[in-house]
Amino acid sequence: MGNKLYVGNLPYSVRDGDLEQAFGAFGAVTSAKVMMERDTGRSKGFGFVEMGSDAEAQAAIEGMNGQPMGGRSLVVPAGDLRLAAHRIADDIYEQLTGEKGVFATRIAYVNKTGRKYTLLVADGAIYGINPALYSKLPYDTARDFVPVSLLLSGPTLVVAHPSLPAKNAREVIALAKAKPGVLTFASAGHGTPPHMAGELFKSLAKIDILHIPYKGAAPVTVDLLAGQVQMASMGLPPAMPYAKSGRLRVLGVSSTKRLALLSQVPTIAEAGVPGYSAPTWTGLVAPPGTPRAIVDKLNATANKLFQSKDFEEKFARVGDELAGGTPEDFAKTIKTDLAKWKDVVERSGAKLE
Numbered sequence: 001m002g003n004k005l006y007v008g009n010l011p012y013s014v015r016d017g018d019l020e021q022a023f024g025a026f027g028a029v030t031s032a033k034v035m036m037e038r039d040t041g042r043s044k045g046f047g048f049v050e051m052g053s054d055a056e057a058q059a060a061i062e063g064m065n066g067q068p069m070g071g072r073s074l075v076v077p078a079g080d081l082r083l084a085a086h087r088i089a090d091d092i093y094e095q096l097t098g099e100k101g102v103f104a105t106r107i108a109y110v111n112k113t114g115r116k117y118t119l120l121v122a123d124g125a126i127y128g129i130n131p132a133l134y135s136k137l138p139y140d141t142a143r144d145f146v147p148v149s150l151l152l153s154g155p156t157l158v159v160a161h162p163s164l165p166a167k168n169a170r171e172v173i174a175l176a177k178a179k180p181g182v183l184t185f186a187s188a189g190h191g192t193p194p195h196m197a198g199e200l201f202k203s204l205a206k207i208d209i210l211h212i213p214y215k216g217a218a219p220v221t222v223d224l225l226a227g228q229v230q231m232a233s234m235g236l237p238p239a240m241p242y243a244k245s246g247r248l249r250v251l252g253v254s255s256t257k258r259l260a261l262l263s264q265v266p267t268i269a270e271a272g273v274p275g276y277s278a279p280t281w282t283g284l285v286a287p288p289g290t291p292r293a294i295v296d297k298l299n300a301t302a303n304k305l306f307q308s309k310d311f312e313e314k315f316a317r318v319g320d321e322l323a324g325g326t327p328e329d330f331a332k333t334i335k336t337d338l339a340k341w342k343d344v345v346e347r348s349g350a351k352l353e
Helices: 016-026 054-064 081-097 124-133 169-178 193-205 217-226 236-245 292-306 309-316 327-348
Strands: 004-008 029-036 043-051 074-077 106-110 116-123 146-154 156-160 184-187 210-213 231-235 249-253 280-286 321-324
Touching: 004 054, 016 029, 016 043, 016 054, 043 054, 054 236, 116 124, 124 193, 124 280, 124 327, 146 292, 146 327, 156 193, 156 236, 169 193, 169 249, 184 193, 184 217, 193 210, 193 231, 193 327, 217 231, 217 236, 231 236, 236 249, 280 292, 280 327, 292 321, 292 327
Parallel strands: 184 210, 184 231
Antiparallel strands: 004 043, 004 074, 029 043, 106 116, 116 280, 146 280, 146 321, 156 231, 156 249
C-alpha cells in the first residue's frame, strides 16, 4: 500500500502542524504538508502525510477517516487514481515546457507562439455520468472539450461487510432475488460514480437492492466497516487494507479483466453479470478550437511517457493502468460512456435537476 497518505476534505484553516498532531496518534509522522495555492497562499483543502511504516499508515486510514479535522476527513493512500492523473498531467507539462507542473485539475500550456491553452484533467463522471444525470449543465461534453488522451483507468471493487452471507457477486444476486429490496449498497451520494455503478449492477442482474446515499466517501467507509450497510463500491487503494485485514470482503472487480493484485477475485461480468463494466478513468482535454497540431503534440507527449516501464510499474502497484491511445480512441470512450450512463439513468430514474 505504501506509507504516504492523501488527506482530503480539509478545512482551509488546517495547517501542517495540525496534520502532524492528528496523525501522530497513529505512529511516527515523517512529514505532513497541506497544499497551498501558489498565488494566494490559501489552502487547497487537501494535503499529504507520510507515516513511518505501512502498518502505521493503515492504522491512520482506519482511525482518521470520517473523523473531525474541522470536518469529515478523507484519508486514502496517495496512489488514488485522480491524484495519479494529475501527476501525469504535471509530467506532460514538464516535458513540454521544462518547468514543474502545478499539481492541479487545470494546467496551463503556453506554446512557442505565446498562445495559452488551459487543459483540464477530469474523470468519467464529468464526461459520461453528469450529462446523463442533469437536465442543465454549464458545459456540453461534445462541444466544449477536445479529447487529447485517456490517461488512466482504474478498477473499483465491490466490497461487503463480512456479515453478508455472500462470498461473491453470483451469491449476492441469488440472495437479492430471494429477498428483494432487503440488501443495501452505499454510495458517496446520489448520482456519484459508485451509485451509478450500483444501478448498473442492479439493472443488468435484474435485482432489487436498496441504495443508501451518504454525503461523501468517508462516512460510507465508517458505516460499511461497522456493518450499518452491507455493500459498496470502493477504489482499490482505500479498500485493500480492509480486505487484507478481513474487515471487508471483496465480491468482484468492476473492470473487464481480473487484476494482477487480486487475481483470485473474478470480475463482476465473470461472476454472473455479462456486460458489466464500470471502471473509473481520467483523461486530458483541451478547449474548443485547439489546433490539431497542438492536440497531437500533447497526445504524443502523453504516449511517450506511457512507454516507460518504471512509469507503468509505479501505477500498477496500486491497480491503475496507463491508457494512452489516440484522441479518437478517447473520443470513442467518452461516446460509449455517455450512451451507457444515459441508459442506466433512464432505467433507474436517477435523474437530477
